[in-house]
Amino acid sequence: MTNKELVESLIYTKPEGLTSAVTHYCPGCTHGIAHRLLAEVIDEMGVREETIGIAPVGCAVFAYDYFNMDFAEAAHGRAPAMATGLKRVSPDKVVFTYQGDGDLASIGAGEILHAAGRGENITVIFINNAIYGMTGGQMAPTTLPGQRTTSTPLGRDVEMHGFPLRMCEILSQLDGAVYVVRRSLHNVANIRKAKKAIRQAFEVQRQGLGFSMVELLSSCPTNWGMSAAEALNWIEEHMLPAYPLGDYKVSPAISKHGGN
Amino acid sequence: MAKGRIVVNELYCKGCELCTSVCPKDLIQIAVDRFTPKGYHPAELVDPEGACTGCAICSIICPDAAITVYRWVPADKVKIKV
Numbered sequence: 232m233t234n235k236e237l238v239e240s241l242i243y244t245k246p247e248g249l250t251s252a253v254t255h256y257c258p259g260c261t262h263g264i265a266h267r268l269l270a271e272v273i274d275e276m277g278v279r280e281e282t283i284g285i286a287p288v289g290c291a292v293f294a295y296d297y298f299n300m301d302f303a304e305a306a307h308g309r310a311p312a313m314a315t316g317l318k319r320v321s322p323d324k325v326v327f328t329y330q331g332d333g334d335l336a337s338i339g340a341g342e343i344l345h346a347a348g349r350g351e352n353i354t355v356i357f358i359n360n361a362i363y364g365m366t367g368g369q370m371a372p373t374t375l376p377g378q379r380t381t382s383t384p385l386g387r388d389v390e391m392h393g394f395p396l397r398m399c400e401i402l403s404q405l406d407g408a409v410y411v412v413r414r415s416l417h418n419v420a421n422i423r424k425a426k427k428a429i430r431q432a433f434e435v436q437r438q439g440l441g442f443s444m445v446e447l448l449s450s451c452p453t454n455w456g457m458s459a460a461e462a463l464n465w466i467e468e469h470m471l472p473a474y475p476l477g478d479y480k481v482s483p484a485i486s487k488h489g490g491n
Numbered sequence: 492m493a494k495g496r497i498v499v500n501e502l503y504c505k506g507c508e509l510c511t512s513v514c515p516k517d518l519i520q521i522a523v524d525r526f527t528p529k530g531y532h533p534a535e536l537v538d539p540e541g542a543c544t545g546c547a548i549c550s551i552i553c554p555d556a557a558i559t560v561y562r563w564v565p566a567d568k569v570k571i572k573v
């Protein structure tokens with residue numbers, strides 16, 4: 232016999248993987264969405280007690296106060312180096328870095344390249360919002376050609392400032408990288424796909440397969456000078472063509488995890 | 492049609508309006524008559540006809556995990572995951 236009587240049940244609430252802190256992120260900033268997804272995945276996998284996150288320098292510098300799990304804080308760009316050490320001395324832990332595009336692709340370009348090249352068994356969550364958020368909206372390596380920032384007030388001129396770096400495309404060339412994908416946080420359907428990719432990246436690490444990275448196209452409404460909703464549209468219109476979503480590296484060793 | 496409701500935690504809500512833009516039934520509004528402890532106008536469910544289905548789409552876009560979602564479901568199916 233099945234019980235068809237209706238009961239009011241809880242469908243969603245703030246995940247336990249987040250602390251009760253109110254974040255300092257600006258209203259509508261997708262850093263918050265990325266935090267939520269990570270916490271949900273870690274809760275669903277039941278690995279909160281075994282997880283160590285590494286916070287970057289950038290707007291996510293206080294991430295250690297927002298995640299309800301062990302966290303370390305790295306010097307600017309050095310999170311992959313710190314993750315390397317932590318994972319090597321504690322191979323049973325789930326170790327992830329959380330890095331912005333300034334942190335990962337400019338000052339930390341060397342660290343991320345070599346961590347991927349060495350095939351470190353760590354997971355990198357890469358927040359690409361095409362700008363330096365924390366310091367007031369300067370050009371990042373990921374800033375789009377023509378995009379206005381406080382250090383490119385007339386728009387990024389590729390003759391003068393060079394071209395954007397596409398980190399998934401670059402890192403996927405390295406033999407040590409086994410799971411390298413780009414997703415976006417600009418709408419509900421894509422947020423759901425982003426969560427699945429984060430789960431997959433953690434499963435790759437749990438199976439000991441090597442370096443995994445999920446790049447998330449993100450918004451910075453404050454420094455882009457837009458409302459939160461306009462910023463999500465801007466991701467769709469301007470970032471998606473420059474940073475195509477997709478799976479850049481899925482090593483054949485990766486067996487699809489069940490469910491979710 | 493399933494029935495549901497949401498509760499916005501005003502400690503966390505920053506009034507970013509993303510939830511108001513994604514609700515398929517257009518049931519979420521910004522309460523301009525009051526402020527949260529942080530000084531934002533919070534989002535609130537305005538649903539006099541009980542049209543909320545508890546679809547949880549608003550909670551998926553909320554950057555501050557401010558939205559709790561409930562849905563009336565058959566007792567033998569209470570373990571629903573978003």
Ligand SMILES: Cc1ncc(C[n+]2csc(CCOP(=O)(O)OP(=O)(O)O)c2C)c(N)n1
Binds near residue numbers: 334335360
């Ligand atoms: C060694 C060092 N150099 C420079 C800085 C200044 N700084 C702080 S955050 C940042 C860039 C942040 O941008 P991003 O990584 O894209 O993160 P977001 O703030 O956009 O999330 C810079 C250059 C610093 N803190 N330390």
Ligand code: SF4
Binds near residue numbers: 360453
């Ligand atoms: S400055 Fe930009 S990246 Fe930083 S919290 Fe505000 S919106 Fe987010």
Ligand code: SF4
Binds near residue numbers: 508552
């Ligand atoms: S999405 Fe969240 S933070 Fe933004 S207005 Fe709605 S409840 Fe508030």
